[in-house]
Amino acid sequence: MARRGNQKNEKNGEDEALKNTNLIIRHETKKDINTITHVTVAAFMHLEISSQTEHYIVHALRRAGALSLSLVAEMDDQIVGHLAFSPVSIADGSTGWYGLGPISVLPGFQKQGVGTALIREGIGQLKQKGAQGCALVGDPEYYRRHGFKNNPGLVYEGIPPEFFMVLPLGNTLHRGRVTFHEGFQATR
Numbered sequence: 001m002a003r004r005g006n007q008k009n010e011k012n013g014e015d016e017a018l019k020n021t022n023l024i025i026r027h028e029t030k031k032d033i034n035t036i037t038h039v040t041v042a043a044f045m046h047l048e049i050s051s052q053t054e055h056y057i058v059h060a061l062r063r064a065g066a067l068s069l070s071l072v073a074e075m076d077d078q079i080v081g082h083l084a085f086s087p088v089s090i091a092d093g094s095t096g097w098y099g100l101g102p103i104s105v106l107p108g109f110q111k112q113g114v115g116t117a118l119i120r121e122g123i124g125q126l127k128q129k130g131a132q133g134c135a136l137v138g139d140p141e142y143y144r145r146h147g148f149k150n151n152p153g154l155v156y157e158g159i160p161p162e163f164f165m166v167l168p169l170g171n172t173l174h175r176g177r178v179t180f181h182e183g184f185q186a187t188r
């Protein structure tokens with residue numbers, strides 16, 4: 001299923017973040033895999049807080065059948081961004097939660113709304129699946145824009161709590177320690 005990330009923008013002009021007229025967000029296919037690796041490596045290459053293992057994480061999730069959703073952003077037939085979602089578990093036994101990431105946009109295409117379009121489409125598709133929520137580790141400043149918040153009831157150990165953010169999608173309050181898929185440990 002392909003769709004234009006900026007459809008909403010063209011219709012009513014209400015969303016300044018989505019600036020690209022030729023942006024398509026679609027599911028990955030087998031032939032995208034090498035390009036997704038390239039995009040991921042390039043996006044994280046100069047990021048100080050990165051250990052440059054994100055492309056291994058994407059591979060490991062795919063190998064494990066744990067890429068619940070793998071979206072590419074395509075502009076003029078070029079893949080310029082990628083976003084992965086995978087299942088997370090919560091100690092209280094809650095189901096239907098997903099981890100957001102890694103997310104990557106080619107350096108030359110950043111700040112044009114590609115990341116925003118990927119996140120919006122991904123969250124929209126999670127909602128359609130009946131997901132209960134989405135969790136991530138990332139920069140609070142960026143993800144707050146997308147509705148993610150810190151939630152003292154949900155804990156991810158080993159990082160300062162402000163970097164662990166969640167977006168509940170259902171009505172139930174979930175509590176407990178959150179664990180991402182073991183693919184996130186991949187280093188090669």
Ligand SMILES: CC(C)(COP(=O)(O)OP(=O)(O)OC[C@H]1O[C@@H](n2cnc3c(N)ncnc32)[C@H](O)[C@@H]1OP(=O)(O)O)[C@@H](O)C(=O)NCCC(=O)NCCS
Pocket residue numbers: 017043044047103104105106109110111112113114115116117137138139141142
């Ligand atoms: C983070 C990333 C996916 C955002 O994608 P993008 O297409 O550039 O994002 P958008 O165009 O939708 O949004 C850009 C806005 O977010 C801001 N932004 C981007 N990364 C940010 C960050 N880490 N912290 C705070 N703000 C950030 C930009 O400054 C810009 O702000 P503006 O609209 O006021 O100018 C992209 O920058 C990227 O691939 N970065 C390298 C990999 C990475 O950091 N991944 C996330 C790890 S948690």
